[in-house]
Structures are given as structure tokens and as C-alpha cells.
Amino acid sequence: MIDPRSLRLSDLHGLARLGVDATSGLADVVEAMHAAIARPDLGLRDAAATHTAGITGLVYRSIRGVTRLTGAGLDAVLSRQDLEYERTSAEREAVIAALNGVLGDHLAATANPLAIPMRLHHAGQPPALDTAALSQACPAASGKLLVLVHGLCMNDLQWTRGGHDHGAMLGEALGCTPLYLHYNTGLSIVDNGLRFDALLEALHAAWPVPIDDITLIGHSMGGLVARSACQHAARLQRRWLGALRHLVCMGSPHHGAPLERGGRWIDVLLGATPFASPLARVGQLRSAGITDLRHGIAWTPGEQAAPLPRGVRCYAMAATTASRRSALHDRWIGDGLVPVASALGHHPDPARAIGFAKRRQWIGYGMHHLDLLDHPDVADRLLRWLRAET
Secondary structure, three states, X not given: OOOHHHOOHHHXXXXXXXXXXXXXXXXXXXXXXXXXXXXOOOXXXXXXXXXXXXXXXXXXXXXXXXXXXXXXXXXXXXXXXXXXXXXXXXXXXXXXXXXXXXXXXXXXXXXXXXXXXXXXEEOOEOOOOOHHHHHHHOOOOOOEEEEEEOOOOXXXXXXXXOOEEHHHHHHHHHOOEEEEEEOOOOOXXXXXXXXXXXXXXXXXXXXXXXXXXXXXXXEOXXXXXXXXXXXXXXXXXXXXXXXXXXXXXXXXXXXXXXXXXXXXHHHHHHOOOOOOHHHHHHHOOOOHHHHHOOOOOOOOOOOOOOOOOOOOEEEEEEEEOOOOOOHHHXXXXXXXXXXXXXXXXXXXXXXXXXXXXXXXXXXXXXXXXXXXXXXXXXXXXXXXXXXXXX
């Protein structure tokens, strides 16, 4: 449970706006079902998009009108408080991150205060990307940067699990400065990759000392966002990409996750009859970020799957809940969310294989997806890889 004292006024504003959106959306769904039942002769597509007429239509329009009026009043009252960024509790941050994972694209499109803006954090806070602010926030700034990118429905604080933080451990062992990306995981991977690229370029320009070594570590979706950022950087000829030395993808679904592909059946089945087709809208509440995981998108529009960045040592970690290799288990279960082959970038079609070097692939046995964040074997492997090739 979230302690109510940890909530901010902007949270109440965002939740109120989300409630208004939900009420309007529910009115649309109910009206469409009403129309479908009244006119069973309509086709599937027409039934989902038709409004009712007469007094019935007036009732639905009135509901939407009152809802919009209520929302405008709440906006006028609650938006007057412009609070500076502050962290409250880990529980609140976790709930907001999960909400962004599921509805983040909608939150961003409607300028909802609950939408997470992309920022780089150090010691739990987001310093401004100017040299003075970074010098104050990172007094021991190193020319070696370690940037960690969290996964779907998570946040930067969740890199600490079971008392362990890969970033802190590697920072101390390798003499690098750890930074943590905090972002809206409900946006598309391509969109987040573009924003991350711009953020890294701004960081490169403002960092207090010359940067000669950048390492990116992405867990789950984070690995795809990092790959997408590299693709954008190559296209835009960014300076930061020239300093990138290592890219580590931990449990990243390079070729998709079966759970999300299976979820697609909900849309298909609900849309199979005129009466149920409006409810398909409910099944489509999955955000763009979640939908992207169906096939592991990490490329720019109009292009094939993004290749690994040139001249960069790229590593792939997979986990499996099995105690030893099992073709059936690896293919369908893997770490409980991502199959082993997908995490390692393997594919039956050689043209679609990601191409991680064999010596830079690793499988952890008896591990779940989140165990990659704190398992001692994972920490040891990260340290051995990065220390040997730094």
C-alpha cells in the first residue's frame, strides 16, 4: 500500500484526469455496445464505431459533456500548483512506474502529470544537464560513465534489489560514474530510443570532464531502448556514440516475448462478433511499449532490425528457470518472461540473428527474469566482462 502522505498534488491531478478519461472512454464503449445490440445488421467495423441516436444519443453526449466540464474544473484548480521534482517513497515510485508501463503513451499524449519525463538520475536525483549542476551533483565525476536502463513498468530505484545494485558495484570496482535512466516505458521503444539518444548527446556536451568511455547496461526492455538509441545516434552522427565502449543487454527480448504475442488473441477474439467488438478497446489498453515487446522492436521506422553498433563490445545475458539446457523450456519459458533464444538474439533465419559474439553470450540457470538484477553470478559475469575488456 502507498502511504497517502507520499502522494503529491500533481498525483491527485493526474489521477483525476485519468478518471475523467476513463469515464469518457467507458461511455464510448457502452454506447457502441448499445448501438451494436440495437442494430445487429451492422458490420463488425461499423458496430464498434457507431453512436446511438435520439434521446439515447443525447444521454451519452450529456455524460461526455459533464465529464469534460468536470475535468476542466479539476485542471483549473489542481494545475495551479507547480511543484518542483521531489522523490517521496519507493512504493509511490514503483506504482507510478507501473502505471506508465501500462498507460504511459496515453498519459504522455494527454499531458497527464503522472507521465514520467525521461531523465538521468544520480544518487536518486535528476541533475540538470549543464556543467555546473553536474559538477555539483557528481563531484567525483569520472571520464568513464556507466548508464543503466531499467525495464518495463520499472524505475531507476529498482536497480537496487536484495541490497545489491549492479551500478554501485561496477562503479566502485571499475572507477566509473553510474547514472540511471528514468523513463516512461509505455512509449514506443523507437520513441524512447530517440529521446535517450538526445539525452546522451546533451550529457556528453555538459559532462564536467572529457568522456572517453561509456558503458550502457539495459535490463529487459532497457536493452532494446539502448539499442534503439545507438541506431538513432549512428543516423544522426552523434558524438556520444564515439565514446561508447560496451553495451550489455540483460534478459532483453530481441525477438519478442510470447506473453505479449499471446495477448494479441484477446483483441482478435473480442473483435469476432458485433456485440463484443467494442470491448476490444479494453483489450487494447496495452501501451505502445508493451505492444512493441510482441516482436522485440529495436529499430527505426522503415528499416530492418537494428544491427549492433559498430566498434562496440556487445554482450547478451539470458536466464532460465531450468537447472540445465532444455530446448522446449528455453523456447517457451526461459526466465518466465523472455525465452533464452530471444535474449541471446538467436533466430532460425540467419539474416534476423542479432549477432552477439559467442564469447559475449551468457546463460544463468535457475533464475527468473528479475533475478538478473541481483544474482551473484550475474554480478560476477558483468564484472569479468567489463574488467577484461575495459
